[in-house]
Amino acid sequence: MSADSIHVELDPASELVNPFARPVGPAAIVIFGAAGDLTKRKLIPALCNLSSDNLLAPEFAILGIGRTALDTASYRERVAEDIQKYATHEIAPEVSKALVERVHYLAGDFNDPKTYEGIRAQLAEFDKKHGTRGNHLYYLSTAPEHFAGIVEQLGAAGLVTEKDGQWRRVIVEKPFGHDLDSAIELNAKLRTVLRESQIYRIDHYLGKETVQNILVFRFANGMFEPVWNRQYIDNVQITVAESLGVEGRGGYYDTAGALRDMVPNHLLQLLALVAMEPPTSFEAEAVREEKAKVLRAIQPLSPERVLTDTVRGQYGEGYTDGKKVAAYRSEDRVPPKSNTETFVAMKLSVDNWRFADVPFYLRTGKRMARRVSEIAIQFRRPPLLLFRNTPVEHLSRNVLVIRVQPDEGITLRFGAKIPGPSVRMSNVAMDFRYKDHFKQAPSTGYETLIYDCIKGDPTLFQRADMVEMGWGIVKPMLEVWGALPPRNFPNYSSGTWGPKEADELLDRDGRKWRKIEE
Numbered sequence: 001m002s003a004d005s006i007h008v009e010l011d012p013a014s015e016l017v018n019p020f021a022r023p024v025g026p027a028a029i030v031i032f033g034a035a036g037d038l039t040k041r042k043l044i045p046a047l048c049n050l051s052s053d054n055l056l057a058p059e060f061a062i063l064g065i066g067r068t069a070l071d072t073a074s075y076r077e078r079v080a081e082d083i084q085k086y087a088t089h090e091i092a093p094e095v096s097k098a099l100v101e102r103v104h105y106l107a108g109d110f111n112d113p114k115t116y117e118g119i120r121a122q123l124a125e126f127d128k129k130h131g132t133r134g135n136h137l138y139y140l141s142t143a144p145e146h147f148a149g150i151v152e153q154l155g156a157a158g159l160v161t162e163k164d165g166q167w168r169r170v171i172v173e174k175p176f177g178h179d180l181d182s183a184i185e186l187n188a189k190l191r192t193v194l195r196e197s198q199i200y201r202i203d204h205y206l207g208k209e210t211v212q213n214i215l216v217f218r219f220a221n222g223m224f225e226p227v228w229n230r231q232y233i234d235n236v237q238i239t240v241a242e243s244l245g246v247e248g249r250g251g252y253y254d255t256a257g258a259l260r261d262m263v264p265n266h267l268l269q270l271l272a273l274v275a276m277e278p279p280t281s282f283e284a285e286a287v288r289e290e291k292a293k294v295l296r297a298i299q300p301l302s303p304e305r306v307l308t309d310t311v312r313g314q315y316g317e318g319y320t321d322g323k324k325v326a327a328y329r330s331e332d333r334v335p336p337k338s339n340t341e342t343f344v345a346m347k348l349s350v351d352n353w354r355f356a357d358v359p360f361y362l363r364t365g366k367r368m369a370r371r372v373s374e375i376a377i378q379f380r381r382p383p384l385l386l387f388r389n390t391p392v393e394h395l396s397r398n399v400l401v402i403r404v405q406p407d408e409g410i411t412l413r414f415g416a417k418i419p420g421p422s423v424r425m426s427n428v429a430m431d432f433r434y435k436d437h438f439k440q441a442p443s444t445g446y447e448t449l450i451y452d453c454i455k456g457d458p459t460l461f462q463r464a465d466m467v468e469m470g471w472g473i474v475k476p477m478l479e480v481w482g483a484l485p486p487r488n489f490p491n492y493s494s495g496t497w498g499p500k501e502a503d504e505l506l507d508r509d510g511r512k513w514r515k516i517e518e
Helices: 039-052 072-086 092-101 115-128 144-156 180-194 209-219 249-273 282-297 303-309 447-457 464-483 502-508
Strands: 025-033 060-066 103-107 136-140 168-172 199-201 232-243 310-313 318-320 323-325 344-350 359-365 372-379 399-405 408-417 425-433
Touching: 025 039, 025 115, 025 447, 039 072, 039 092, 039 447, 060 115, 060 209, 072 092, 072 103, 103 115, 115 144, 136 144, 136 447, 144 168, 144 180, 144 447, 168 447, 180 464, 199 464, 209 249, 209 399, 209 408, 232 249, 249 344, 249 372, 282 464, 303 310, 303 344, 303 464, 310 502, 318 425, 344 502, 359 502
Parallel strands: 025 060, 025 136, 060 103, 136 168, 168 199, 232 359
Antiparallel strands: 232 372, 310 344, 318 323, 344 359, 372 399, 399 408, 408 425
16 A cells, blocks of 8 residues: 555445545644643544544644654654554554654644744645645644643744635643633633634543434434423433542642533533434534533522532542552642542532423542443333332332443333232343444544544534533532532542432432442
């Protein structure tokens, strides 16, 4: 195969070929932070998967920008090693080779105008050598304090000006600000250089197949949409749990915490997908506007409700996978008296016609019993009257569970009669697993997002107002928790499902967290 192309021909019967998606057009990707963890663990493997699926155009190139002193040859060696180490499945040698030969590297300071002169020269060479036609995607895989500065430098160098049909887009990684004021400020700075249509605020959770499938599941199946409302749904539980601790990221994590790290983006995006109204089409703005309406409908938390309807926790020592693990305050680069939360639970209310009076319970944390992300829709119990003369003493709720990770799929739990002469019931499950049905190779979650950005489809990316609304929802929690430091940290053991206060949050409503099987 020619080294000039990464458009690899595969067997049409291959499981990796998508018969419906088409290759994106010519483009050059500039990755700021190219020597970092995200690039080697997620971005490069994602680009490999896109290449394997024939979804990248032959006119394609990658320019890595980093402060690490490397040249292109040594960086290519790193990339080749990273593909071997972090690829989600076996990559054909010709695919890997072709991708590596399209990778270039430029060492430089993000704040130095000379770096951007080098970028301009390299991109001009790409246009001539690889036919990228002036289409440039800038991926900010850096610490958040560099976001605004990089965009300002790109603007000053004329690298984001669109003309003659060329497009210029910027992907901004999370965290997008650390509170409402900083998010508003960052949005303002980006929009002094870029149009909103050029800004792609990424949330990798929205690249996961199961998350995207929520829209198809809800709106393409006539049996579910009629019962997707307050008349039939009792409560919704969203759990995003990790069994790992901070894993060497104590310095960053202690300035963020579970609330900032997970709720304004991941959890609220999942909530919006569950609660949104049917969009008029799958066009980007139609979908994003319906999600924005949900965020606007979430009842603001008063300081009093923060005290009653939210819970924070911090893990102590305990056991994970049978091994003893340290408390958060003993982790590297974490202050010994840190009050940063590693667990958050809350009760939110969506004040609209569809979900009024249906509580949404959200929880997320580190060092929990297992790694799992799921959405559990718990339906109302039917009347017991019919069963009054049978051994059935109570009726369980039907539960629809959408598993986001790690075992992607959907389970519906319902009651069935136990065989025998008397009427006895047991809960059974209908279970669908992506890996069993579609036989697809694993992905990083970034493939769809990178593909959509090159294609110019912002459906799965957050608008400025959505980011600000997310921070606005958690602002009362940040303020109250900042004014009232916790007195009982650590308050849950590693390897458990969080502090007892999280259970009490639901107990007061006569409910319980769904038991997640090991």
